[in-house]
Amino acid sequence: MSEPFERSRPKTRSRLLEAAYTVFADVGIELGTVEMICDRANFSRGAFYSNFGSKDEIVIEAVKAFVGQRLVDSEEFVDSLVHRGFPADPADAIRQIAAKITGGRAGIIVMNEVRMHGVRDERVAHEYLQWQQGLLAQVQVIVQRFLAAYELQTNLSASHAAELIFSVWQHTSLTAAISGLNDEEIALAVGDATAGILASFASTTAMAQTPRAPSAVSMLASICVEAAPRDPMMAFADRIRPLASLxxxxxxxxxxxxxxxxxxxxxxxxxxxxxxxxxxxxxxxxxxxxxxxxxxxxxxxxxxxxxxxxxxxxxxxxxxxxxxxxxxxxxxxxxxxxxxxxxx
Structure with missing residues (x-):
């Protein structure tokens, strides 16, 4: 195999992963085909099968690549906070970290597509569960660093706290996406939900007394200003509920x-x-x-x-x-x- 081909192969693989991710977000895993992925990446089927054995293989790899980059971004962001100082309000730090991790509507769609694919396919399920354990370990590190920065104590182990936060992220992001929120609104909803769950088990006066984030109030106000007579009431309700009670x-x-x-x-x-x-x-x-x-x-x-x-x-x-x-x-x-x- 020639050296130029060796150097180009990582780029080919990266483009195929990106194409698969967008195809699965657009049409779903079941309807997405190898041909569609190749067309999106502008590669031949031969290029695809030189990098991946099957569509199922690229399903998991695409999610790993996407979420992995999000976690790297989050860890680098926490590193930057360590050097320049965490915000005085712990809830503000949580929202900033959650915004880095939250992947927007496309990421939410693909993640839930993979979960449902795993329910139907035992091989995908095994790969997904193994990957999720590694993901939780990375989330646990971020949680530990956050708790240490604010000298917070909890009645939960760091691993259980990570599992709880991960579940909150999954539920809140999916609900926000279904409700039609945009990427920025989804990140705010996930951040607020994460701040709320940490406040429930972190024993610190500063955390327990953190008021509702001004950003969340601003988002609610914006939704209420954008609404107008003759708009569908249900659509308005769907936008409000992830952020507040109606x-x-x-x-x-x-x-x-x-x-x-x-x-x-x-x-x-x-x-x-x-x-x-x-x-x-x-x-x-x-x-x-x-x-x-x-x-x-x-x-x-x-x-x-x-x-x-x-x-x-x-x-x-x-x-x-x-x-x-x-x-x-x-x-x-x-x-x-x-x-x-x-x-x-």
Missing amino acids: EMVQTEHVSVYYRVKEVDVQVIPAADGTIATITYGADFPAPVNGVSIGDAHERVTAVLGDAHRTWPAAHPNDILIWDTPAFFRVDVDRETSRVARIWR
Whole structure:
């Protein structure tokens, strides 16, 4: 075998692994074929079989390559934290580490494809379980280094903690992907879930009293601002649930509404299953159409112009309404002349 061929073989193998990974993410392992992988990598079947004995072999190898790189990135990130100092808040460090490990929607799809393939194929199952043990050992090292950095103690062994965290990653990432979250949102969801599980078994005041991450609150606020009347209520609920609870409330005046209490938002559904009205309460942390809770009356009109109309009946607040380009209502507290509530 010639020397140039020897030097090119690792590149060929790497391209085939990358192609297999994308094919399995796009169409699944059962429908993905050697021909599709070769086409994606722009190689012949001969090149494929010079590197892999079968499709089953490249299935496991593709996952090993992908997750292995993620763990290397995570370990290098932890190394960098050791040198420059960990964040004061342990939960922030957890979220940063989880973001490095989380592989986005494609990675989640392929990982779950491999698990299901292993359920059907004993040979794949054996390979996968062996690889998973090695993966857990690497996660255990990361957990140990994190606990040592913050002088945390747990009632669990490091191996059991790693298994628990790994299970949380699997469940949270899959739920987030099914709910339609993008890669950044998935990473935030996994980070928050990991912080929560560590807080439950790490005995430290700093960990136990860590408040909900501002990043998570910001993500919830962003989802609530992006939602609009006539959007499907179910789609909105699916985006919210991986990050927060969606509480159903029944009242005398409205048959039912849903509350995202973490950001003080209420959503009233329409009879056809879409969103009818969204209201943003006193604790909502983000601007809506350029207007924020607590803004002065003068700033509202500076941003939006004069209101098209006001509330026709008596009300404790001044009610300002804009009808175009879409209905928008601002409740201004008469005593403070500041925005108390926003409606869309």
